[in-house]
Amino acid sequence: MRNTSINFKSQVTIKLADVKLQGALSRLQTRFVEGRSAVIGEIDDLPATRTAAAAIRDRVLNDLEHWLLQFEQQATARGAIVHWAETGEDVNRIVAEIAAQHGVKTAAKSKSMVSEECGLNDALELAGVKVMETDLGEYILQLAHEAPSHIVAPVVHKNKEEISDLFAEKHQLPRKTGIAELCREAREVLRPAFLNADMGISGGNFLVAETGSVLIVTNEGNGRLVTTLPRVHVAITGIEKVVPTLDDVTTLVRLLPRSATGQSITNYVSVLTGNKNTEDHDGPEHFHIILLDNGRSSLVGSEMQEMLRCIRCGACMNHCPVYQNIGGHAYGWVYPGPMGSILTPLLGGLEKSPDLPNASTLCGACAVVCPVKIPLPDLLRKLREKQMERGMKSRQETFMLKAWAWLALHPAIYALTTKIGVRFMSVLGGRDKLLHSLPGASGWTNGRDFPAPAGRTFRELYQQGKRK
Amino acid sequence: MNARDKILGRIRTAQARQTTGAHVETISSHLARHPRGPLPPSPDDLVACFRERAIKLSSDVLEAKDRMEVPALLARYLDESKLPMRGVCWPSLAELPWNAAGLEMQSRPATNQDMVGVTGAFCAIAETGTLMMLSGAETPATTSLLPETHVAVLDPCRIVATMEDAWDLMRKECKQPPRAVNFISGPSRTADIEQTVTLGAHGPYRVLLILAPF
Numbered sequence: 001m002r003n004t005s006i007n008f009k010s011q012v013t014i015k016l017a018d019v020k021l022q023g024a025l026s027r028l029q030t031r032f033v034e035g036r037s038a039v040i041g042e043i044d045d046l047p048a049t050r051t052a053a054a055a056i057r058d059r060v061l062n063d064l065e066h067w068l069l070q071f072e073q074q075a076t077a078r079g080a081i082v083h084w085a086e087t088g089e090d091v092n093r094i095v096a097e098i099a100a101q102h103g104v105k106t107a108a109k110s111k112s113m114v115s116e117e118c119g120l121n122d123a124l125e126l127a128g129v130k131v132m133e134t135d136l137g138e139y140i141l142q143l144a145h146e147a148p149s150h151i152v153a154p155v156v157h158k159n160k161e162e163i164s165d166l167f168a169e170k171h172q173l174p175r176k177t178g179i180a181e182l183c184r185e186a187r188e189v190l191r192p193a194f195l196n197a198d199m200g201i202s203g204g205n206f207l208v209a210e211t212g213s214v215l216i217v218t219n220e221g222n223g224r225l226v227t228t229l230p231r232v233h234v235a236i237t238g239i240e241k242v243v244p245t246l247d248d249v250t251t252l253v254r255l256l257p258r259s260a261t262g263q264s265i266t267n268y269v270s271v272l273t274g275n276k277n278t279e280d281h282d283g284p285e286h287f288h289i290i291l292l293d294n295g296r297s298s299l300v301g302s303e304m305q306e307m308l309r310c311i312r313c314g315a316c317m318n319h320c321p322v323y324q325n326i327g328g329h330a331y332g333w334v335y336p337g338p339m340g341s342i343l344t345p346l347l348g349g350l351e352k353s354p355d356l357p358n359a360s361t362l363c364g365a366c367a368v369v370c371p372v373k374i375p376l377p378d379l380l381r382k383l384r385e386k387q388m389e390r391g392m393k394s395r396q397e398t399f400m401l402k403a404w405a406w407l408a409l410h411p412a413i414y415a416l417t418t419k420i421g422v423r424f425m426s427v428l429g430g431r432d433k434l435l436h437s438l439p440g441a442s443g444w445t446n447g448r449d450f451p452a453p454a455g456r457t458f459r460e461l462y463q464q465g466k467r468k
Numbered sequence: 469m470n471a472r473d474k475i476l477g478r479i480r481t482a483q484a485r486q487t488t489g490a491h492v493e494t495i496s497s498h499l500a501r502h503p504r505g506p507l508p509p510s511p512d513d514l515v516a517c518f519r520e521r522a523i524k525l526s527s528d529v530l531e532a533k534d535r536m537e538v539p540a541l542l543a544r545y546l547d548e549s550k551l552p553m554r555g556v557c558w559p560s561l562a563e564l565p566w567n568a569a570g571l572e573m574q575s576r577p578a579t580n581q582d583m584v585g586v587t588g589a590f591c592a593i594a595e596t597g598t599l600m601m602l603s604g605a606e607t608p609a610t611t612s613l614l615p616e617t618h619v620a621v622l623d624p625c626r627i628v629a630t631m632e633d634a635w636d637l638m639r640k641e642c643k644q645p646p647r648a649v650n651f652i653s654g655p656s657r658t659a660d661i662e663q664t665v666t667l668g669a670h671g672p673y674r675v676l677l678i679l680a681p682f
Contacts, residue, residue: 221671
């Protein structure tokens with residue numbers, strides 16, 4: 001997927017004015033935020049469980065090379081073929097080669113954000129393989145030629161009327177209006193795709209080093225179908241997804257669906273190990289696992305390594321006041337919200353996403369809900385520091401920050417300046433005590449008023465209080 | 469240098485570690501111990517807990533005196549739900565008195581035409597009301613996946629408290645994990661359209677659990 005995060009600001013303006021999108025986003029907020037809070041308490045000791053989950057991820061990330069080797073060895077011993085890909089293009093080439101090797105004409109695909117990184121579908125179509133997305137949300141997006149706007153609920157930006165119109169047009173069937181009818185129609189249209197596909201393509205939520213297994217969580221059952229029926233299965237995931245043992249992955253599975261969709265467990269948790277035995281009735285004859293780097297290894301051992309703990313639950317975006325107002329498309333790449341504001345610049349280049357590290361109020365909600373305790377606001381702040389170091393900030397912002405720093409280092413002048421400043425602003429605020437515009441800060445005051453100060457500084461009031 | 473060596477080489481350099489025996493040692497000892505994370509408190513009554521959680525996740529639950537009573541219970545359920553009185557079952561269930569209950573049951577893996585699939589289960593998990601299915605020649609995965617109605621016959625003795633307990637049971641009874649372990653918690657569902665939960669996406673529309681002592 002092409003990275004268009006350079007256009008963040010202009011996209012935000014469009015998204016804020018999009019009435020349909022705003023309606024859709026408020027629904028996401030209620031369902032996912034309330035959903036999580038309703039079930040997260042089922043975990044007996046949540047703080048200890050989050051700490052354990054973070055430690056499980058760190059155990060692997062601190063020795064990633066050896067855990068990857070352990071996974072590869074176990075997976076290979078069971079008959080899977082493990083491929084390594086430096087970039088998204090490499091993934092596309094490998095999948096096309098596998099398709100050619102096995103005479104694959106059609107592929108059924110379950111949701112994979114990593115494949116979105118690669119732009120896999122377009123590449124496979126070019127290679128002559130017909131790809132069918134089978135996750136309902138991704139299928140709708142494939143029909144509409146759109147990109148996902150949420151990593152868990154990819155089609156959150158569309159309402160059911162739009163989906164009704166789309167199905168009526170593309171399926172050439174009478175227009176359905178009920179959600180259950182729309183789901184039934186998609187099921188009936190997609191069932192032959194599962195039965196006829198030569199290849200199934202899936203992501204992988206986790207890789208279990210103990211057994212060489214790929215673990216997938218799904219609700220619709222399409223993940224099970226694409227990994228059971230076609231004769232070839234290709235699982236694509238990031239190199240950071242390794243987890244040591246089945247017990248370790250269970251701790252993460254306890255947190256993932258609760259954090260993501262407010263479910264105690266997803267309908268299906270599939271642990272896939274190796275290819276089909278001679279006596280088995282079902283399962284793929286060939287099982288390929290593709291491990292994608294795409295910039296991830298550059299975070300290992302760096303001050304940003306904690307980002308690799310991410311288990312892609314989406315809780316940070318569901319709870320982010322910025323995401324809640326602009327949706328996912330404005331972020332310009334696969335991953336939106338706080339985790340995307342960190343990952344997109346790290347994997348795609350900070351210079352291509354100058355606005356993303358700043359697209360946060362640093363309110364901290366994301367860090368509070370993150371099941372693996374990623375200090376997201378700290379990482380955003382570190383990216384802002386990097387921008388400052390590399391001279392990527394505007395001249396105005398650099399000047400303001402330098403002026404502030406100088407002022408803060410000279411207490412007497414600071415006291416005098418603020419004393420004058422608050423009195424001046426208090427007078428300007430007038431009777432309603434609001435400033436409608438501030439010189440040099442129109443970006444802030446264009447959208448809201450600035451509350452005028454009370455007329456005296458905190459230090460003055462404090463001194464007065466002490467005298468009483 | 470191929471992609472594998474480049475990726476692993478970059479990681480090695482970044483972590484500035486030598487390939488020494490020490491790490492391999494830590495890894496193998498962690499794998500051997502496979503310690504558990506924080507667990508939920510163990511329920512007093514595993515069966516009651518399993519029932520309650522399974523119903524919460526939209527499974528139907530019936531209890532039979534013994535396995536011989538399963539066909540009659542299933543026949544009544546299918547009849548009341550106006551579902552077809554025929555289906556496919558796992559070979560281990562072929563000998564139950566299906567015909568006597570008015571059911572036509574074939575012992576074979578499911579195809580797209582089959583409307584009812586009857587399976588056993590390796591075990592079940594009380595914590596979340598979940599079935600654990602191991603794939604194999606005698607336990608085809610399609611039976612719980614393609615038909616619109618999935619019926620699982622479960623021995624209440626095989627209900628364990630947590631997924632960790634289920635893994636231990638698998639380690640004890642199987643040499644290695646089968647090709648596919650599927651944990652099933654109720655009928656397939658989607659909330660992709662307007663975040664409204666709809667049962668019956670690509671898998672079964674309904675899951676009936678029949679608890680029957682072996």
